Amino acid sequence: MLQQAFNGLVGGAFYALLALGLSVIFGMLGVVNFAHGAFYMLGAFTSYVLLDSYGVNFWAALVVVPVALGVVGIVLERLFIRRLTPLDPLYNFLFTFGLTLILQDLVKREYGVQSQPYPRPSALSGTLDLGLFTYPAYQVFVLGVSVLVCLLVWFVLVRTRVGMVVRAATERPELTRALGIDVGRWVTPVFGFGIALAGLAGVLAAPMRAVNPLMGADLIIVVFAVVVIGGLGSLFGSVAAGFTIGLVSALGNYYVPALSQTLVFILMAAVLLWRPAGLFGREEAL
Numbered sequence: 421m422l423q424q425a426f427n428g429l430v431g432g433a434f435y436a437l438l439a440l441g442l443s444v445i446f447g448m449l450g451v452v453n454f455a456h457g458a459f460y461m462l463g464a465f466t467s468y469v470l471l472d473s474y475g476v477n478f479w480a481a482l483v484v485v486p487v488a489l490g491v492v493g494i495v496l497e498r499l500f501i502r503r504l505t506p507l508d509p510l511y512n513f514l515f516t517f518g519l520t521l522i523l524q525d526l527v528k529r530e531y532g533v534q535s536q537p538y539p540r541p542s543a544l545s546g547t548l549d550l551g552l553f554t555y556p557a558y559q560v561f562v563l564g565v566s567v568l569v570c571l572l573v574w575f576v577l578v579r580t581r582v583g584m585v586v587r588a589a590t591e592r593p594e595l596t597r598a599l600g601i602d603v604g605r606w607v608t609p610v611f612g613f614g615i616a617l618a619g620l621a622g623v624l625a626a627p628m629r630a631v632n633p634l635m636g637a638d639l640i641i642v643v644f645a646v647v648v649i650g651g652l653g654s655l656f657g658s659v660a661a662g663f664t665i666g667l668v669s670a671l672g673n674y675y676v677p678a679l680s681q682t683l684v685f686i687l688m689a690a691v692l693l694w695r696p697a698g699l700f701g702r703e704e705a706l
Contacts, residue, residue: 423553424674425667430559432666433566434621438639439646439658440573441617447653448589448603448610450509451501455516456618457640458523459489463622464631465527468536478541478627485623486616493615497608520637527633535630562624569620570659577655586610587655645688651701661699 445453466485470476504511544558577583588596589603646665650657673680
C-alpha cells in the first residue's frame with residue numbers, strides 16, 4: 421500500500437504543477453486555458469527535439485524549455501489572449517481549444533503519432549532504498565522537484581511584496597484594482613509563468629511517459645477536475661488537490677481497478693455537491 425501511495429504522489433506531482441499554473445492563469449485572467457495540456461506536451465517534445473537534434477541534455481532542457489515556453493506564453497497573451505479577455509470567457513476558451521488542436525496537428529505532421537523515446541539521465545537511472553521498498557531514483561527526483569517548486573512558489577507568493585500583489589490580483593482582482601494597483605501589468609508575466617510550469621511538467625514527464633502529440637489531451641481533463649476540486653482560483657487548493665487526486669487514482673487503480681478511469685470524476689461530483697466552490701474555493705456572494 422505504501423508503494424502504491426508513493427506512486428500516487430509521483431503522479432500527483434504532475435497534477436500539482438499543471439493545476440498550479442492553470443489556477444494562476446484562471447485566477448488573474450479568468451481564462452480557462454484549454455491549451456495547458458498542449459504546452460505540457462510541447463515541453464516534453466521540445467526536450468526530445470533538443471536532445472535528438474542538438475545534443476542538449478536533460479539538465480539543460482530542465483531550465484531552457486520552461487523559460488522558452490514562458491516567453492511563448494507571454495507573446496501569446498500580448499497578441500491574442502489580451503484582446504479576447506474583455507469579451508465573453510467563451511471566446512478565450514474556444515481560442516485555447518483551437519490552439520490545442522493546431523499544436524497537436526503540427527507535431528503530428530512532423531513526427532507522426534508514434535511515441536518518441538527519451539532516456540533518463542544517467543545520474544538518476546538507478547533505484548533508491550526507501551526503507552520498506554526500493555523505488556526508481558528518477559521518480560523520487562520528480563516528486564522532489566515538484567514539491568520544491570510548489571514550496572518556492574508558496575514562498576514567493578506569501579513572503580514577498582511582489583508575491584502578495586500577485587496573490588491579491590489572482591484571488592481578488594476587483595478589490596486589488598480598487599486599491600489602486602495596476603492588475604494589468606501583472607497579467608502578462610503571470611500567464612507566461614503558468615505556461616512555464618506546464619513546460620516544466622512536460623520536461624519532467626519526458627523520461628517517464630510516452631512522448632507523443634496526444635500526451636496532454638487526456639491529462640488536461642483530469643487537471644481541470646483537480647482545479648475544480650481544489651477550488652477555482654485557489655492556488656493552495658490546486659496543489660493539495662493535485663497530490664490528493666494522485667493518491668486516490670493510484671490506490672483506486674490498485675484496489676478498485678473497475679473504477680480507475682472514473683474515480684476522479686466521482687470524487688469531483690461528490691465535492692461539488694458538498695461544496696460547489698471546491699474544497700478551498702470562495703463561495704460567491706449573491
